[in-house]
Amino acid sequence: MTPVVCTAEAWAKLPGRFIALWTSAGQAYALFDTGLFSTALRDGAYPALSPLHPGADWFERLAHDLNGHVAAGVTQSRTAIEHFLNPDGSAPWPEFAAAGEAVHQIAVGPIHAGIIEPGHFRFSVQGERVLNLQARLGYSHKATLAMMRGKSPRLAARFAARVSGDATVAHGIAFAHAAEAALSLAVPPRAIYLRAVMAEMERIANHAGDIGAIAGDAGFAFLDARLAWHREGFCAAADAAFGHRLMMDSVIPGGVAGDIKTAGAEAILRALDALESELPGLTRVFEDYASLQDRLVGTGIIPPALAEQLAVGGFVGRASGCDTDARRRPGYPPYAALDLAVPVETDGDVAARIRIRLAELIESTRLIRKCLAELPDGQIAVAPPSGSGMGVGVAESFRGAVWHWLTLEAGMITDVFIADASTLHWPLLEHAAATGIVADFPLINKSINASYSGVDL
Amino acid sequence: MVWPTLARHLLNRPSPARAAAPAAVAAMAARLQQAGQHRLGRSLAIRHVAAGSCNGCELELRATQNMIHDLTQYGLSFTASPRHADILLITGVAARNMAEAVRQARAAMPDPVLVIAIGDCAVDGGVFKGSPAITGGAESILPVDLLISGCPPTPAQIIEGLLALIDAHG
Secondary structure, X not given: OOOEEOOHHHHHOOOOOEXXXXXXXXXXXXXXXXXXXXXXXXXXXXXXXXXXXXXXXHHHHHHHHHHOOEEEOOOOOOOOOOOOOOOOOOOOOOOOOXXXXXXEEEEEOOOOOOOOOOOXXXXXXXXXXXXXXXXXXXXXXXXXXXXXXXXXXXXXXXXXXXXXXXXXXXXXXXXXXXXXXXXXXXXXXXXXXXXXXXXXXXXXXXXXXXXXXXXXXXXXXXXXXXXXXXXXXXXXXXXXXXXXXXXXXXXXXXEEOOOOOOOHHHXXXXXXXXXXXXXXXXXHHHXXXXXXXXXXXXXXXXXXHHXXXXXXXXXXXXXXXXXXXXXXXXXXXXXXXXXXXXXXXXXXXXXXXXXXXXXXXXXXXXXXXXXXXXXXXXXOEOOOOOOOEEEEEEEEOOOOEEEEEEXXXXXXXXXXXXXXXXXHHHHHHHHXXXXXEHHHHHHHHHHHOOOOHHHHO | OHHHHHHHHHHOOOOOOOOOOHHXXXXXXXXHHHHHHHHHHHOEEXXXXXXXXXXXXXXXXXXXXXXXXXXXXXXXXXXXXXXXXXXXXXXXXXXXXXXXXXXXXXXXXXXXXXXXXXXXXXXXXXXXXXXXXXXXXXXXXXXXXXXXXXXXXXXXXXXXXXXXXXXXXX
């Protein structure tokens, strides 16, 4: 894949649905649904895209904090990856402005109350009402992209698998797609189907765990306990079928690392059976309990207009009217052959996001059954040749589309960028949090469940 | 009838409070201490800190609490406040951006504290070893009492490691 090179003037007016923006040594790249565009950096700067495409804002901050490149035309007041340590070892703390009468601030993090990743939230509140939320991230910055450079695609895949552990399969697939596109490598059909089985297993495990956790945050322990039990069933099935509970490192450029084990399919089918038999009852509990619905309906609304403006994907976008799913558009095998159904709603609240995920649970169980029934015979992987080129790859993680871009020279990665779906979800969380009261924040946060590691890189 | 009882209480002085024999009190205190060490010594509160993980270890840590693995049955539970915690449990690489937060969490905990590093990243940096944004594993920030490797370690491995640590410390 070669980018469409454009002038600075054309760049600033690029039309289409924004996906990602990043910079390399001499170029700025922008990925739209219409294609990949690039423009030359001038004195380390490129024209900002965020005035026209607000979703680009976080990417521009990332480009600045990772590579030092400046988006000309906007003033960036905030960082994406904070570098908290001065050379002398002291740690400066950024200023948060709190304006207005009787406004005070609540500081949360970077260490949170639960078992979650680090990030700092600064709420400006008036009584119970949240007026403003600023998320400061970058605490788990590991220089993942820098570590991937200079490595072969097979070696670098270990880093792609650890961009966000809960979406390790999806990131593995997106990275493999990018490397395979750069090398024009055809993947064996059996590997394609096994990847789909893994990706849908991952989707079910995460959706089940998260829906339960949202109910748990609302004080409804029953759903939490039952859905955590099902999540555990899928982790155990993944272990039985692919040798790892999260299926980490199971997807490699050129195919998959291992074939499905004997009795692996049966283990997966048993987990599917268990979920399918209990899910209608659990869904009824979710829908019928007034005290639970009271917490979820109308909470943390993301209006469809805002979702459309940010061109957000995943279940967050689909709950706010954005009919996007990377499995369907741009699409990648084997989903065209599987007759994928994508649920879309327009309410945009916590309850709608749960309903979308409940619908996706059912769809994913169907996809896994179909993939296992139609699993082609043959090889599971081909060795990537040593070649040069540029590739873009995408996969629909449980959160939304994850995009990987890389350039290869003589079989080694010279540059790479990874856009997790969360990069567009964090600004929406900031918006959604400011629609409610402090006590609703855990529900809103969990219902979006943006990845910290995925944007800290 | 209530009236005679009330009248008697109003007219008489209260009977002297019962005092226990000092020897018996001492014996009970000793027994309580023994039982306390036996029982409460196994009831430890854990403060988890993600110091730069990919969130894989967090998923498996959370899975230790589900009804299959049920960490709580061993007297181990997660707590939100470091001031209530006996164990500092660190996942992920020692990201430079988290070092100060980890040190502050440790400083907020009452001694004695057991520090546990969970997952390959926390053990020595894992696949991120040599990254400029990290200083290595958890040991590059704090002294660590127990390392549990794995990427990520399974819930069963995590629980096994925690119980082994408690056995070793009586």
